[in-house]
Amino acid sequence: xxxxxxxxxIKGVTKRYDGFMLDNISFEVPKGCIMGxxxxxxxxxxxxxxxxxxxxxxxxxxxxxxGMDHIKDEAEVKKRIxxxxxxxxxxxxxxxxxxxxxFEGMYPEWDNSVxxxxxxxxxxxxxxxxxxxxxxxxxxxxxxxxxxxxxxLLVMDEATTGLDxxxxxxxxHIFMEYLQNGERSILMSSHITSDLEKIADMVTFIDRGKILxxxxxxxxxxxxxxxxxxxxxxxxxxxxxxxxxxTNNFGAEVMVHDRENASYKYRDCTIDPASLDDIxxxxxxxxxxxxx
Amino acid sequence: xxxxxSLIYREYKLSRGHQLLMLILFLLxxxxxxxxxxxxxxxxxxxxxxxxxxYLYIFPLLVGIVGGVFAGNNNGVHKADxxxxxxxxxxxxxxxxxxxxLADTLYKMGFALLLGAVTFAFSGIIYGYTGFSTYVxxxxxxxxxxxxxxxxxxxxxxxxxxxxxxxxxxxxxMIGFFAVAGVLKVLSMFAEKKGKTATDYSEQSIFKGIAKIxxxxxxxxxxxxxxVLFAFSIVVYFIMIRKSYERREA
Numbered sequence: 001x002x003x004x005x006x007x008x009x010i011k012g013v014t015k016r017y018d019g020f021m022l023d024n025i026s027f028e029v030p031k032g033c034i035m036g037x038x039x040x041x042x043x044x045x046x047x048x049x050x051x052x053x054x055x056x057x058x059x060x061x062x063x064x065x066x067g068m069d070h071i072k073d074e075a076e077v078k079k080r081i082x083x084x085x086x087x088x089x090x091x092x093x094x095x096x097x098x099x100x101x102x103f104e105g106m107y108p109e110w111d112n113s114v115x116x117x118x119x120x121x122x123x124x125x126x127x128x129x130x131x132x133x134x135x136x137x138x139x140x141x142x143x144x145x146x147x148x149x150x151x152x153l154l155v156m157d158e159a160t161t162g163l164d165x166x167x168x169x170x171x172x173h174i175f176m177e178y179l180q181n182g183e184r185s186i187l188m189s190s191h192i193t194s195d196l197e198k199i200a201d202m203v204t205f206i207d208r209g210k211i212l213x214x215x216x217x218x219x220x221x222x223x224x225x226x227x228x229x230x231x232x233x234x235x236x237x238x239x240x241x242x243x244x245x246x247t248n249n250f251g252a253e254v255m256v257h258d259r260e261n262a263s264y265k266y267r268d269c270t271i272d273p274a275s276l277d278d279i280x281x282x283x284x285x286x287x288x289x290x291x292x
Numbered sequence: 293x294x295x296x297x298s299l300i301y302r303e304y305k306l307s308r309g310h311q312l313l314m315l316i317l318f319l320l321x322x323x324x325x326x327x328x329x330x331x332x333x334x335x336x337x338x339x340x341x342x343x344x345x346x347y348l349y350i351f352p353l354l355v356g357i358v359g360g361v362f363a364g365n366n367n368g369v370h371k372a373d374x375x376x377x378x379x380x381x382x383x384x385x386x387x388x389x390x391x392x393x394l395a396d397t398l399y400k401m402g403f404a405l406l407l408g409a410v411t412f413a414f415s416g417i418i419y420g421y422t423g424f425s426t427y428v429x430x431x432x433x434x435x436x437x438x439x440x441x442x443x444x445x446x447x448x449x450x451x452x453x454x455x456x457x458x459x460x461x462x463x464x465x466m467i468g469f470f471a472v473a474g475v476l477k478v479l480s481m482f483a484e485k486k487g488k489t490a491t492d493y494s495e496q497s498i499f500k501g502i503a504k505i506x507x508x509x510x511x512x513x514x515x516x517x518x519x520v521l522f523a524f525s526i527v528v529y530f531i532m533i534r535k536s537y538e539r540r541e542a
Contacts, residue, residue: 055383056541075388083384089377091306098305105298106386155384 004067007031007153007185008052013061015051020209022047024061027204027214029153032182034175036196036217037189038280039206045189048206049157052187053083065153079108082146086158088138092131096124099145107149118144136167143171147178154178156188160195168192172199193276197221205280212283217276224279225259225271228252237266244285247292255282295387299395307367311403314362318407321358322414325351329421346499348422349506352415352430359411360437363404364525366445369396370452374461379453383540393534400445401526404438429510435518439525440479444472446525446532453536 008029015022022044029035039045050056052063054070063070065077090099096119104110119126122140124133133141139159146154154175160168175186176199190196196203197217204214213220227237230251241262243255255274256262263271274282285291328351373379382392408431415430451468455461508514 050541053384054540055380075386078384079386081384083381085377085381087377089381091372091376091378094305098302102298102302105294105296105301108386 004031006064007033007066008035008187009062009064009067010048010052011062011064013048013051013063014059015047015056016059017047020044020047022051022058023209025206025209025211026061027211029185029187029202031185032179033201034179034186034188034199036193036200036203036276037187037206038191038193038196038203038276039189040191040280040284043206044209045191045206046157047209049155049187049189053081053155080151081153081155082149082151084139084142084146084154084156084159086161088130088133088142090130090138090141092129094130095127096130096141096144097126099130099141103145103149109150111148111150115144115148118147136163139163139167139171143174147174152184154184154186154188156186156190158189158191160190160192168195175199193280197276203276205283207284212286213279220279221273221276223257223259224274225256225262226274226278226282227254227256227262227266227269227271229254229266229269233269241265244282244288245290246282246285247290252290255279295391296395296398299387299392300399303367303369303395303399306369306372307399310367314365314403315406315410318359318362318410322355322410325355325414326417329418345506346502348418348424349426349429349502349510352411352418352426353433353502353505355414356411356430356433357437359407360434360439361441363400363407363434363438364441364443364445366448367400367403370449371461371465374452374455375458377457380456380541382537389534389537392537393530396533397526397530400442400529404442404522408434408438426510428512428515429506432509432511432514432518435515435522439518439521440476442522442525442529444475446529447475448472450532450536453533453539456541 006028008027010028011026013022013025020042025044025048027035037045037048047056051058052065052070054074065073066080068077070077094102100110100112100115103115104112119141122137122144124137124141124144130138130141139162143159160171163171172195175188178184179186188196188200200217202215203217203220205212224243228251229237231247234245234252234254237254241254241256241258243257245255246253255278256271259271259273370379373382387395411430411434412427415425415427418424418426448468448471451471452461452464455464
């Protein structure tokens with residue numbers, strides 16, 4: 001096992017598709033950290049994750065996992081990672097018992113007792129065919145498989161999408177438990193920002209193939225704010241302070257990226273804290289400047 | 293070893309229904325081919341030597357062909373892997389392309405050997421009834437057919453595995469199907485050219501044809517060629533499947 005500071009380092013990665021481009025993206029996931037990867041549908045989250053996992057080749061840039069090259073050291077890297085997709089990629093004819101038999105030989109650190117423990121905890125049947133599982137049960141099975149081989153990095157692509165709030169909450173709780181030893185990291189892509197607000201230490205925000213923000217979630221939430229004013233007041237606000245402006249019949253709501261500074265500069269306005277959802281929404285409309 | 297066992301177990305669980313059906317069909321075909329020997333072997337009075345040879349060889353010929361086709365036949369696992377999303381997911385798992393291809397190849401070879409054993413046993417039963425050995429002939433036909441169909445399956449799978457998902461799979465299955473049909477057409481044109489065109493389908497002509505095949509295929513020297521062709525097809529299958537697993541999505 002090698003020593004590394006960042007579980008994932010993505011540096012200058014570009015991938016071109018017809019009509020879409022992952023444009024020179026860079027970000028890091030430090031060891032022991034939960035990184036939320038947010039962006040609207042089609043922003044490039046899945047392409048980034050597929051590039052990271054070498055499901056697709058990149059056109060340029062560098063990706064390292066545990067300090068190793070994601071292609072050159074692929075075999076070693078893949079023993080130490082776990083992946084959860086939005087859809088269960090297991091065949092319907094298999095049972096949870098079959099999956100244990102399959103993964104047992106694939107992962108050197110597969111632990112059957114941990115697997116059985118998760119299966120029992122999730123209330124999953126061992127001998128029922130996966131095809132007869134509900135969506136929630138399928139996701140739980142995928143997560144049980146992902147967490148049973150002592151993976152140091154868990155990569156999830158929209159894993160909680162489509163699950164009801166109760167199951168989602170249960171899953172988030174398990175992810176936090178999983179991280180407790182400080183040696184494990186999670187990259188979790190989602191457009192359900194409320195989940196990430198609950199558990200993420202860091203957030204990376206991608207839009208139209210570009211990384212707009214990456215950093216600690218608390219800092220991000222602390223720095224951004226929504227300034228409320230009337231439309232007349234807008235001319236007093238420096239354009240440099242504005243991410244974008246949302247107008248309505250009652251006035252305007254301005255997303256500022258330096259809340260502390262804005263609270264000094266625009267003392268006669270109220271500045272509310274922004275949620276990840278707000279940040280995403282205002283950044284998505286950054287080119288329009290004013291939207292409603 | 294543990295890894296291979298896991299991969300082969302997965303393949304077995306996915307294809308056992310299909311393989312079992314193939315095995316049962318093959319046993320039925322072989323069983324039907326034994327009926328003439330069981331029922332009326334003693335009453336048979338051939339008109340000439342060619343008819344006698346044809347009578348003795350036609351059944352191992354058919355069993356060898358059917359066995360070879362079934363042995364080389366696609367077992368549907370690649371298609372199921374694409375449809376379920378496992379193909380994409382498998383890229384994130386520890387097995388390398390070589391390990392995945394080796395598991396596929398060993399499993400295919402294992403099934404081919406099982407059908408080969410049935411073909412061999414069939415010749416044994418004929419020997420028991422007639423005292424006439426068709427072992428070499430039967431195995432030659434089986435190995436050649438299996439070899440051709442394993443190569444065809446390698447071509448088909450190579451094309452099919454370009455598919456990323458279920459929607460893609462339909463398109464690539466069609467392309468693969470036409471590619472295999474093209475390969476077989478070229479092979480049949482080559483065979484026709486070699487053996488001149490056979491347009492006479494009279495009984496006598498068929499007997500002559502079988503006798504001619506028997507003349508060549510009952511030779512032990514040809515068995516070496518068939519075994520080499522079979523081994524070659526296995527190597528081709530492994531290389532093409534490995535290459536397919538090495539490929540990444542565009």
